[in-house]
Amino acid sequence: MTSASLTSLYTDIIFEHDKRPLHAGLREPFEGEVHHVNPTCGDEITLRLHLTGPVDDPVIEDVSYDAQGCAMSRASASMMADLLRGQSVERAAEISDSFELSMASRGKDAGDEELIGDAVALLGASKFPGRVKCVVMPWKAYRAALVESLAALGAAEA
């Protein structure tokens, strides 16, 4: 007798990513690296970002990471890496904005599957405020790594 909201949270695709996370591990080269923790549960992620292309329109060549956490947060990191790799930074911003907005909706927003693909499966967590942080942590890490990477890129260019 499992509750409906529970099965909407934990789906096969979540566990697929939890078990076999895509693009996991820390790789070179990279321009930015950040380490984020969730102070309440002790979860951690180290995330590296590698950009290529012109400084005014860079492309995400690689997102590599080492994530410690619950199924939701690990699946989130995996899906995010898969979604963002190969995208322009501009397009990635659209994706992450859309995703984070949906996550903040407390279950009201089903998410834009066109834009965020498999990551709609993560939105089950948006009904559980205590879990939103787990899911969002990799995305916050991406944002922080992007700031670092762009700065590094700008410095290299100058």
Place this chain on the structure above:
Amino acid sequence: MTSASLTSLYTDIIFEHDKRPLHAGLREPFEGEVHHVNPTCGDEITLRLHLTGPVDDPVIEDVSYDAQGCAMSRASASMMADLLRGQSVERAAEISDSFELSMASRGKDAGDEELIGDAVALLGASKFPGRVKCVVMPWKAYRAALVESLAALGAAEA
């Protein structure tokens, strides 16, 4: 239409002492001097004690003081000085113990008039916890000055 407890607090004799306090002013010689304040209302007393006689059975030669405070606290200082002057320290201890015990009784103990004389008039305040401190402050100052004075006397003797 004044309340009964109010007229039991403020009696003619209280005002008599308030208006014309006995033994007021700071005099020499003295062995101990203390300064006490009541932190809630800012009342202050400086009290000096002059003892004479053998160190193992001294007599209170003089209690002199400068008191700032409400009618109750000023009357208390005046009555106390008048009561204790000329008494042996031993007898003074009986008096002050008896007085302070009655003051702590919340109006239940009418006081030992044999021992504390006019100071029974102060016991009206024992029904008003907020005022007990006002009345007791000079007595606490006396106790502190006594400790100082006895130490000074002992040192002089040695």
Place this chain on the structure above:
Amino acid sequence: MTASPTPFDVEAVRRDFPILGRTLADGRPLVYLDAGATSQRPQQVIDAEVAFLTSGNAAVKRGAHQMAEAATDAYEGARERVAAFIGARRAEEIVFTKNATESLNLVAYALGNGDASTPDRLRVREGDEILVTEMEHHANLVPWQELARRTGATLRWIPLGDDFRLDLTDLDSLLTERTKVLALSHQSNVLGTVNPVRELAERARAVGALVVLDACQSVPHMPVSVADLGVDLLAFSGHKMLGPTGIGVLWGRYDVLAELPPFLTGGSMIEEVFMDRSTYAEPPARFEAGTPMVSQAVGLAAACDYLDGLGRENVLAHEGALTRRAIAGLAEIPGVRILGPALSDDRAGAVAFDLAGRHPHDVGQVLDSLGIQVRVGHHCAWPLHRRYGLHGTTRASFSVHTTAAEVDALVDGMAQVVAFFDRFR
């Protein structure tokens, strides 16, 4: 004197305060004129807290279960409510403390806790100056004395004038490049004087000083918007604004809080903890160590609702009328001298006075026997009283439930005080 029209139905308000129905010794009705020390709670505030305790109570922020989520929502919702109440730009600018005293100590300690990574403007050190005023409540004076003692900084103060206002004559020599902090009150809890905060904050900003405002006596009684005041940090207490005891507020501009070192440390304010070192969370969590006062935050939010429901301008108008009525009435009593500016725009709130030849304890005692509850003593503003040659005063202070009839009872009571003591002349 007839009652002036009030901007809301005071009798209806009074029915919200269950305690006002009680009587005192000799069956006297309660005339509570001590709201400046602590206010009473309307039923709505009590109910909000009880409702939380009987349905949503749980540890906040630390649990992932439904109860913890509900409690966290209630607590963070209260933060948003308080932010809106004082016009803060974001809820993260609100730090919950136990009272205004803790809020002010938090700032004073944090300014001494920095290290090399702390921006210079948020670090008080030897040679720096801290500027306060002579009218401060001990809560906005002693923490600064202690900060000066710990750091080797120098404490200076703006003196009070004979007109019961700050004497700004020498401000230029008091507020200088050396000044790291200007700490002052919005409204004096004794004089009722409202300080020219905006002007002083501007002068302080010009020399790079941080401005800390003690708003204990303004936030409960008038519209206050942090956006307008120009200060950096602001403190007030729940129990003076119809809310629970045990909860206070520190508001801070987010950019200031973001760089301020922590004060109390422990659970919920950390980022990572190792045996030998820790890193700290973002504001407001960084300043809220340990289990917070959750039900009290809920009660405080209900108090904000209550005051906003009456209208803050209306509260000011109502209480201002009572202040004026009290001043006018008391001025007629022989021997009474009011400590504070006469009627004017920068004056509201408490009415403190001296009765010639009578100690405030004795005055208060007679008023108490009439059921009139006023405060006597130095009201935690000892230097202020010393400035005017007094050890203490008798103080009446008003709230939303105070009536003109109660003010008249005070004035009449003072006539009885005079008559009572005259018998013993």
Place this chain on the structure above:
Amino acid sequence: MTASPTPFDVEAVRRDFPILGRTLADGRPLVYLDAGATSQRPQQVIDAEVAFLTSGNAAVKRGAHQMAEAATDAYEGARERVAAFIGARRAEEIVFTKNATESLNLVAYALGNGDASTPDRLRVREGDEILVTEMEHHANLVPWQELARRTGATLRWIPLGDDFRLDLTDLDSLLTERTKVLALSHQSNVLGTVNPVRELAERARAVGALVVLDACQSVPHMPVSVADLGVDLLAFSGHKMLGPTGIGVLWGRYDVLAELPPFLTGGSMIEEVFMDRSTYAEPPARFEAGTPMVSQAVGLAAACDYLDGLGRENVLAHEGALTRRAIAGLAEIPGVRILGPALSDDRAGAVAFDLAGRHPHDVGQVLDSLGIQVRVGHHCAWPLHRRYGLHGTTRASFSVHTTAAEVDALVDGMAQVVAFFDRFR
């Protein structure tokens, strides 16, 4: 497993807790197993606070009127009640704070606040050592890290052994003449281990170190008498012992408190205040700056009454039986590893566990869907978890209203957790 007989009528107790009647999502009954984080309030505690607010509320200590006297009596009466509750010799040994975290910070700051007039044993300085343990809650670790940082003292710690107890092998080299403070917990909020406090306090006394005890997890759950323990200072929180949030306690031996410098400064803790300096009141007033949490103190006293009414030995017996039942039941679940000593005399309280291959958040989520409210994460004891190679655990903790059936629901719930996640293998 059948329910073991309990020393009091748990069903009657449950009726005292209004919140236990509520249901959660999907109509699940509330199974509240998070008392270690915060406990629920019996109606008696709520009623005591409301009664005070609707009849006796006023500012304490500062007013001379009847209402202030009644409020002061209530507040000081609560102090006496709490003193009796923990076997303190005198009420003046009880300081009210906002929570245990503040109590511990108070001590850590005060020990750094002294000057030449402070006795050396109450002054931590460069070269001194502070000894804590690896099992401490952040509240009894980070304040000491910060004291060490501010003063230049060195922080050392007693490590945890593989048996989930303190490893005292090297105690002689850790606890030396250089040790100024030994700060430790009475009972771990994760492991349930009860430390040999009396023995450690004796060793500390022998080298002249002050002993500070974090009694957050012992005072609510077992008889605790400060007279027996041999410690100098002891901290706990109201909200973990059926009392309100927003109130904590610091008990201190009077001779220690009498010489300890102040921490928070402001109103009610002073003796005399001048613009440039102040002197301070005697304990406990010296440590209670500002308006205290009066109604919360009244509520805390009611919580003491409630627990003493049940009998502290009975509470220990009841909760101990639940702990044993939980440990026995959980041990049967495949993959579950309990963090803490097996059944023994120095073990009660919380039951924290790991489920192999599953993150505690995921475990807690499934339990939550069943209405079972447990805590997941590091429980503010991050170094402890790191010691055992974990990021977090799932923790169940019990109170007077917890039933054997609820413990069984937890065990059954864990079986469902395993089955749920097995579907995705």
